[in-house]
Amino acid sequence: MKDIILKAENISKQYRLGQVGTGTLSHDLNRWWHKIRGKENPYLKIGDTNDRSTKGTSDYVWALQDINFEVERGEVLGIIGKNGAGKSTLLKILSKVTAPTTGGIKSRGRIASLLEVGTGFNGEMTGRENIFLNGAILGMTKKEITSKLDEIIEFSGCERYIDTPVKRYSSGMTVRLAFAVAAFLEPEILVVDEVLAVGDAEFQKKAIGKMQDISKGEGRTVLFVSHNMAAVKSLCTKGIVLEHGKVIFEGNVEEAVNKYFDDEKQFAQKEWNIESSPKTNFLRLLNAKVLNENDELELNHSITNFITIQFTYEILEEGNTFTHGFNLFNNENIHILSSHDKKSLTLEQAPAKGIYSKKIIIPGNLLAEGTYSCSFAIMRYNPFVVEFHEMDIVGFNVIDEFGGDTARGNYNGNFPGIVRPILNWK
Structure with missing residues (x-):
C-alpha cells in the first residue's frame, strides 16, 4: 500500500499582468458578486498559457494549470x-x-x-x-x-x-x-x-x-x-x-x-525527398542520423560516450572530386568546432554513381552538458568552392553524469565552459 x-x-495559479498585482477593485467586486451568488470566479475562464516568449491576448496568465x-x-x-x-x-x-x-x-x-x-x-x-x-x-x-x-x-x-x-x-x-x-x-x-x-x-x-x-x-x-x-x-x-x-x-x-x-526540439534524424534535398549538380543529400555507441538512433547521450553523426548521400554524376565539412553549434548558436575530411579525393578516386555514407565520431568527455546542432557541407579544393552548406541538419543532447570518470567528478555545482574534457594534471 x-x-x-x-x-x-x-492545482492552478493565476496572476494578473501589469503594475497591479492581483486585480482592480471592479474585478474584486465582480468576484465577490459571483461568489455570493454561488457562481464560479469569472476570471478563471480567461487567461493565457504562461509562455513568456509570446505576446498574449489577456491580462491574466496561468502560472500553473x-x-x-x-x-x-x-x-x-x-x-x-x-x-x-x-x-x-x-x-x-x-x-x-x-x-x-x-x-x-x-x-x-x-x-x-x-x-x-x-x-x-x-x-x-x-x-x-x-x-x-x-x-x-x-x-x-x-x-x-x-x-x-x-x-x-x-x-x-x-x-x-x-x-x-x-x-x-x-x-x-x-x-x-x-x-x-x-x-x-x-x-x-x-x-x-x-x-x-x-x-x-x-x-x-x-x-x-x-x-x-x-x-x-x-x-x-x-x-x-x-x-x-x-x-x-x-x-x-x-x-x-x-x-x-x-x-x-x-x-x-x-x-x-x-x-x-x-523539448529542445532537436532531432536525431532527418530525411529529404528529391525536391527538398540539399544538392549540387553531381550529389544530393539523402539523410542524416545521430547514433549512439551501439549504432542506434539516439537523441540523448551520456557525456562519457562517443557520438556518431552519419550523413548519407547519392552520387548523381561520376568524375567529380570533393570533400566533406562538418560544423557543430551549441544552443546559444556558438560555433564549437569545424572539421574537414582531409582525405580529399583525387580524380582517380572519384566515386561512381551510387549511395555513400560518411561518419563523424565525437569522442566522450569532450562537450559540456547541453544541446547541439550540426551542419554539413560539400566542398571542392583548388580552387576552394562550397557546393552547399546545410545548417541545423540534426541535433543531440549531452547529459552530464555525477561521479565516475567525468570532469565533474563529485562536484554538483555550476560547471561553466563550452567543452568539458578530462585534462591531465601533473
Whole structure:
C-alpha cells in the first residue's frame, strides 16, 4: 500500500499582468458578486498559457494549470523545467507560502522550505536566534531545537559568526545556515529550490549527501528543483517536467531528464525527398542520423560516450572530386568546432554513381552538458568552392553524469565552459 505524504490535486495559479498585482477593485467586486451568488470566479475562464516568449491576448496568465501528482514517504522528487515553467510557483504553493487559485494540496507532517537565500530569517537577529525562530515556526520545542543546535552550527560552518546578526552574512553563509536549519530540524517534507547553487563546491557536496541521508536513511521526503541535471539524476528517485505551467511528464528520473532535453526540439534524424534535398549538380543529400555507441538512433547521450553523426548521400554524376565539412553549434548558436575530411579525393578516386555514407565520431568527455546542432557541407579544393552548406541538419543532447570518470567528478555545482574534457594534471 502506498504511503502518500503529499498530494497535489488540480492545482492552478493565476496572476494578473501589469503594475497591479492581483486585480482592480471592479474585478474584486465582480468576484465577490459571483461568489455570493454561488457562481464560479469569472476570471478563471480567461487567461493565457504562461509562455513568456509570446505576446498574449489577456491580462491574466496561468502560472500553473491543473497540476496533479503524489509523493510517497522517503521519495525524492525532482521538479525540472525551463525558466518560467512554474517550478518556483509550485514550490511556494506546496510550502504554503502562497495559495493556489484553484485546487489544493494535502500533506502529512511538517514542511520545511528553502526557496531563496535567507528564507524565514530575520536579518536583525543572530544566526543562533534565527535557528530557534525557524524551529519554533516548524512547531518544535526549545528543548528539541537545543538538542540539534551543535549539529546545525557544525554543518553550516558558520560557528565563528553564529552570534552575529544575519544581515552581515554573505549569501553563501546565509544559505549554509538556512539549509542546515531546514535539514536538521527534522521536517517530514523538505522543499529545496535552486538556492543551493549559491553555495561553494564543498557545501553543495555536503548538502547533496545530507539530502540523500534524509530520504534514504531517515525516510523523509525531499522536493528538489534544479537546472543541474547531474544533481537531479544522482539525488532524485522520481521526476516531473513542467512546461508553460503544465506537467508534461511524470515518472522515472532518467526518463524525466530525457524528456526535459527532448523539448529542445532537436532531432536525431532527418530525411529529404528529391525536391527538398540539399544538392549540387553531381550529389544530393539523402539523410542524416545521430547514433549512439551501439549504432542506434539516439537523441540523448551520456557525456562519457562517443557520438556518431552519419550523413548519407547519392552520387548523381561520376568524375567529380570533393570533400566533406562538418560544423557543430551549441544552443546559444556558438560555433564549437569545424572539421574537414582531409582525405580529399583525387580524380582517380572519384566515386561512381551510387549511395555513400560518411561518419563523424565525437569522442566522450569532450562537450559540456547541453544541446547541439550540426551542419554539413560539400566542398571542392583548388580552387576552394562550397557546393552547399546545410545548417541545423540534426541535433543531440549531452547529459552530464555525477561521479565516475567525468570532469565533474563529485562536484554538483555550476560547471561553466563550452567543452568539458578530462585534462591531465601533473
